[in-house]
Amino acid sequence: MTTAQPSYTGPRLMRSRTDAWLGGVCGGIAARFGWDATLVRVLFVLSLLLPGPQVLLYLALWIVIPREPEPAAPVQPYQAG
Template sequence: MNTLQRPLDGRIIGGVCAGLAQRFGWKPLTVRILFLLSCLLPGPQFIAYIALWIIMPSEGSARATA
């Protein structure tokens, strides 16, 4: 199973949706559409995205291989 990391290829903003899609075997477009639809609901979606952007290591970084 893939680890949770932001890929170098296929990023649009931070690579969070692409990383989640890669981890769960989904298409990145599906995750991006689900995220955009979730923004129609009240909640901390943007805060969660930024937190994942900070927490998820980038593919090939030292944290990702450790």
């Protein structure tokens, strides 16, 4: 029996390290969908004016969405000296 592998190999949803104000959730959503991070943040703040569990949703996404991996440090060539 074979297991089906997902065919989608696009960008994954990850919390941003470089475009993060609080937890990187809005920056990660913006990067995943190709939107401006400021727009995502403004929409989130405006959504706070509506009734609903927006803050709980943000906290849940903060916990569930994995953090973007740290960029690998460039390898310095060895210089005998």
